[in-house]
Amino acid sequence: MIPEDHELFKKHMELYECYKKHAFIRNYSKEVYNDLIHLYTTYVNAKHTFSHWCSSCRMELVNYLYGWYTNEENTTWYREQEAAALLAAAAPAPTTRKRRTSTK
Numbered sequence: 001m002i003p004e005d006h007e008l009f010k011k012h013m014e015l016y017e018c019y020k021k022h023a024f025i026r027n028y029s030k031e032v033y034n035d036l037i038h039l040y041t042t043y044v045n046a047k048h049t050f051s052h053w054c055s056s057c058r059m060e061l062v063n064y065l066y067g068w069y070t071n072e073e074n075t076t077w078y079r080e081q082e083a084a085a086l087l088a089a090a091a092p093a094p095t096t097r098k099r100r101t102s103t104k
Contacts, residue, residue, distance in 0.1 A: 005042065008035050009069055016066035019059060028058055040065045 012032060015025050033052050040048070040061060050057040 001043070005039060008039055009066075012036060012062075013066065015062050016070075019062050025059055025062060033058065033061075036061055036065055044068050 019025050050061045
C-alpha cells in the first residue's frame, strides 16, 4: 500500500466510525466518494460498481472498504488504537454505593 493511499484511509476513517456508531454518514461529497472508489477499486475489488446517488450504495462502500481495511494484517495503526481503548476500558470499575436500609 502506498503512503498516499494510507493517508486517504486515515483521512476518511471518520465516515466509517460515524457509520458504525450512528448508522448514517454525513458530509459525503463527490470528492470523498471519488477517493473511496479509487481505494476500493485498487485494493478490494476492481469490478464492483457503486452509484454516488444511491445512499445505500455509499454506505455499503464505506462499510466494505473499511471493513477490509481494519481486518487487514498490514494496517496495524487502527488495531493499536483499539487495543489502547480496550485497556483503558478494562480498568476496574469503582465500587458502587449501596442503599442504606432502615433499622426500625
